[in-house]
Amino acid sequence: MEKIRKVTIQDVARYANVSVGTIDRVIHNRGKVSPEKRKKVEEAIEKLNFNPNLLARTLALGNQFTVCILIPAAPSEGHYWSMPLNGLEMGSAQFKDYGIITQYFFYDLFDEKTFTQQTAKILEINPDGVILAPLFLNESKLFTEKLKDKEIPFVFIDADIPNRQSLSYIGPDVKQSAYIAGRLMNSILPEKAEILIVNMVKGFDNASALKRMEEGFRAYFKEHGQEQNKHITTLTIKSKQKDEVFRELTKYYIKNPAVKGVFVTNSKAYLVSEFHQNHDLDIRLLGYDLVEGNINHLKSGGIDVIISQSPVQQGQRAVQTLFEFFIQKQEPEKILHVPLDIIIRENMGFYIGFNRQHRTEIKTTTVNN
Amino acid sequence: MEKIRKVTIQDVARYANVSVGTIDRVIHNRGKVSPEKRKKVEEAIEKLNFNPNLLARTLALGNQFTVCILIPAAPSEGHYWSMPLNGLEMGSAQFKDYGIITQYFFYDLFDEKTFTQQTAKILEINPDGVILAPLFLNESKLFTEKLKDKEIPFVFIDADIPNRQSLSYIGPDVKQSAYIAGRLMNSILPEKAEILIVNMVKGFDNASALKRMEEGFRAYFKEHGQEQNKHITTLTIKSKQKDEVFRELTKYYIKNPAVKGVFVTNSKAYLVSEFHQNHDLDIRLLGYDLVEGNINHLKSGGIDVIISQSPVQQGQRAVQTLFEFFIQKQEPEKILHVPLDIIIRENMGFYIGFNRQHRTEIKTTTVNN
DNA sequence: AGAAAAAGTGTGTGCGTGCACACAAAATAT
DNA sequence: ATATTTTGTGTGCACGCACACACTTTTTCT
Numbered sequence: 001m002e003k004i005r006k007v008t009i010q011d012v013a014r015y016a017n018v019s020v021g022t023i024d025r026v027i028h029n030r031g032k033v034s035p036e037k038r039k040k041v042e043e044a045i046e047k048l049n050f051n052p053n054l055l056a057r058t059l060a061l062g063n064q065f066t067v068c069i070l071i072p073a074a075p076s077e078g079h080y081w082s083m084p085l086n087g088l089e090m091g092s093a094q095f096k097d098y099g100i101i102t103q104y105f106f107y108d109l110f111d112e113k114t115f116t117q118q119t120a121k122i123l124e125i126n127p128d129g130v131i132l133a134p135l136f137l138n139e140s141k142l143f144t145e146k147l148k149d150k151e152i153p154f155v156f157i158d159a160d161i162p163n164r165q166s167l168s169y170i171g172p173d174v175k176q177s178a179y180i181a182g183r184l185m186n187s188i189l190p191e192k193a194e195i196l197i198v199n200m201v202k203g204f205d206n207a208s209a210l211k212r213m214e215e216g217f218r219a220y221f222k223e224h225g226q227e228q229n230k231h232i233t234t235l236t237i238k239s240k241q242k243d244e245v246f247r248e249l250t251k252y253y254i255k256n257p258a259v260k261g262v263f264v265t266n267s268k269a270y271l272v273s274e275f276h277q278n279h280d281l282d283i284r285l286l287g288y289d290l291v292e293g294n295i296n297h298l299k300s301g302g303i304d305v306i307i308s309q310s311p312v313q314q315g316q317r318a319v320q321t322l323f324e325f326f327i328q329k330q331e332p333e334k335i336l337h338v339p340l341d342i343i344i345r346e347n348m349g350f351y352i353g354f355n356r357q358h359r360t361e362i363k364t365t366t367v368n369n
Numbered sequence: 370m371e372k373i374r375k376v377t378i379q380d381v382a383r384y385a386n387v388s389v390g391t392i393d394r395v396i397h398n399r400g401k402v403s404p405e406k407r408k409k410v411e412e413a414i415e416k417l418n419f420n421p422n423l424l425a426r427t428l429a430l431g432n433q434f435t436v437c438i439l440i441p442a443a444p445s446e447g448h449y450w451s452m453p454l455n456g457l458e459m460g461s462a463q464f465k466d467y468g469i470i471t472q473y474f475f476y477d478l479f480d481e482k483t484f485t486q487q488t489a490k491i492l493e494i495n496p497d498g499v500i501l502a503p504l505f506l507n508e509s510k511l512f513t514e515k516l517k518d519k520e521i522p523f524v525f526i527d528a529d530i531p532n533r534q535s536l537s538y539i540g541p542d543v544k545q546s547a548y549i550a551g552r553l554m555n556s557i558l559p560e561k562a563e564i565l566i567v568n569m570v571k572g573f574d575n576a577s578a579l580k581r582m583e584e585g586f587r588a589y590f591k592e593h594g595q596e597q598n599k600h601i602t603t604l605t606i607k608s609k610q611k612d613e614v615f616r617e618l619t620k621y622y623i624k625n626p627a628v629k630g631v632f633v634t635n636s637k638a639y640l641v642s643e644f645h646q647n648h649d650l651d652i653r654l655l656g657y658d659l660v661e662g663n664i665n666h667l668k669s670g671g672i673d674v675i676i677s678q679s680p681v682q683q684g685q686r687a688v689q690t691l692f693e694f695f696i697q698k699q700e701p702e703k704i705l706h707v708p709l710d711i712i713i714r715e716n717m718g719f720y721i722g723f724n725r726q727h728r729t730e731i732k733t734t735t736v737n738n
Numbered sequence: 739a740g741a742a743a744a745a746g747t748g749t750g751t752g753c754g755t756g757c758a759c760a761c762a763a764a765a766t767a768t
Numbered sequence: 769a770t771a772t773t774t775t776g777t778g779t780g781c782a783c784g785c786a787c788a789c790a791c792t793t794t795t796t797c798t
Binding site (some may be wrong): 375393399424428 | 744754755756757
């Protein structure tokens with residue numbers, strides 16, 4: 001296979017009878033170039049179909065972009081937040097040679113203070129960009145306000161705060177995801193049935209997201225004339241701890257033994273499934289995210305459907321977005337809703353296998369405590 | 370944000386008190402290096418956490434890898450094969466600066482001869498790698514045999530031919546996809562129902578794939594004790610033309626008016642849906658691939674579920690696989706089964722939006738006739 | 739008119755790495 | 769002991785591009 005000579009800036013220079021410097025000036029609209037030569041250069045670029053080599057450009061420029069990533073810590077391997085992290089690491093590895101330097105900051109899902117602490121550190125570092133999961137509303141608002149003052153672009157993943165002038169939001173359409181949940185729930189229940197929505201909140205989470213989910217879920221039944229057939233109630237448990245959840249479920253089921261379907265609005269459906277199995281309850285169950293517990297209960301049949309919000313892609317895409325913004329000067333889409341995958345036992349395996357990174361040499365610059 | 374100095378080969382050299390040449394020799398196991406210095410260098414690399422800059426390496430090496438891509442031509446924008454093509458173009462753009470040069474060769478889905486013609490051209494070009502959709506079994510066997518003689522690695526996408534020593538197969542698990550179809554069909558049908566599998570074949574396609582699909586589909590019902598409840602028959606239509614399909618469907622439905630669910634084994638479910646709508650038939654319908662026709666009929670409700678086999682990712686991943694093989698010397702996984710997405714009206718939009726490439730400057734080196 | 743400023747253009751160096759080559763030191767052969 | 773390999777190590781160029789600098793030509797000012 002003989003080499004196909006790639007057209008370089010030299011080729012263009014020769015073709016247009018000018019020096020590389022002039023080509024450079026034309027490309028970057030820098031310095032003065034006489035109209036005639038400019039025209040000749042532009043023609044040459046067009047004619048030879050010249051595309052600057054991004055590698056060489058990056059190397060020559062040598063500029064760096066520090067990106068701070070602020071997400072919840074994943075306490076274990078199978079935890080939800082290990083998946084976006086995985087995607088973020090993939091993205092970091094992919095773009096590190098282009099000068100994208102990522103630093104990770106983890107906060108405790110149950111402790112706003114750790115969030116604020118980490119934001120302070122990030123502000124001190126004064127990075128070129130930030131990727132964050134704004135799970136604490138007020139703290140996130142404060143933080144992004146400061147970022148805006150410093151003109152540091154930021155990307156939201158997983159959760160959105162509208163009208164924050166983020167560079168982009170990459171994550172699920174929360175309301176629609178619950179609408180889909182409604183659709184799926186309806187399709188696996190008999191004509192008439194009682195349905196329970198289970199929320200688990202610790203502290204003062206994103207209450208608005210929960211509200212939007214409930215709306216979305218109920219909207220499906222409303223729009224499809226199922227209001228008379230399906231009786232939907234909501235149980236909000238102020239904990240994600242197993243014992244506490246079990247206690248509340250027991251209490252509820254004793255009073256409402258007719259429940260036929262449960263929609264769990266977070267990734268802890270497996271807890272409910274375990275409860276059902278403990279008590280031999282035949283109840284349809286629907287939840288979020290392909291975390292380890294849910295995987296097991298999908299297998300065992302305790303969970304019927306999981307809706308997954310492309311967690312790995314979210315992370316990967318976020319890094320890519322900043323890469324395209326910094327290096328290629330591309331303005332990203334303000335909102336990028338990721339696919340909401342419908343996962344059942346039978347197609348589960350492919351989602352687990354496909355996005356696993358099989359590179360060896362990934363070292364993440366982790367900044368802890 | 371002050372610059373973080375990246376560790377270069379120079380830094381390592383200074384740290385280990387040797388020249389860059391020696392570092393290079395250690396890294397690439399080339400030439401002779403005294404044991405002491407080797408040790409010092411290895412320590413320095415470890416200590417400084419040195420990672421060679423892939424960009425600089427690629428630039429310095431300057432080697433190129435020509436990759437020929439052989440897939441069916443997409444007659445229109447919404448055609449199935451425009452999706453893998455889209456992914457392939459994304460991959461090409463992503464890796465072109467690394468020296469991956471892609472050339473496209475399109476064949477007519479209904480004409481083996483065009484396939485053979487294109488393979489001849491590819492063999493003449495003598496590329497470094499090939500990506501192909503081996504939809505014609507015999508012709509593909511002949512082709513890959515020749516590739517093996519020339520020691521040109523090749524990657525299958527979309528369809529697999531087992532035991533061909535391909536570098537990798539990136540595509541769906543066909544049998545499992547039909548099994549999933551069975552699961553979904555069962556869940557949307559009443560207890561007792563008649564089910565029809567519709568195959569459309571033009572000429573002598575991949576008969577074995579159809580067989581595996583049928584097996585997979587029926588397997589679900591068998592494994593779930595539905596054999597008595599569901600009566601499954603197969604209709605094979607020797608065309609993909611609307612009029613011909615309609616004729617055969619008419620003939621079949623007149624004889625079998627009790628059909629309650631139809632599983633279409635290719636991407637033409639929309640034809641069947643149109644037929645159903647024309648004749649006011651209330652029949653559940655399940656098919657493959659998010660092509661334009663299916664999108665419309667999902668919206669209208671004529672199609673209940675579409676199984677999509679990550680067509681864009683298939684293409685993107687195929688290019689990536691060859692990149693990793695050539696540039697990073699990574700041996701890919703022999704089989705990479707892509708996610709089988711379950712698509713209903715409600716989550717359809719996200720799949721359409723997410724993988725659309727929004728780069729402007731992609732020019733594909735297309736080689737036609 | 740000459741001086742000064744502006745416009746237009748070419749040259750050279752560096753980015754980080756791979757590799758060919760030159761050269762020194764040590765080991766072996768004569 | 770000298771000649772010849774072998775082994776070990778350093779230097780310099782190339783890759784394609786950006787950018788600083790030097791230089792020449794033209795225009796404007798006084």
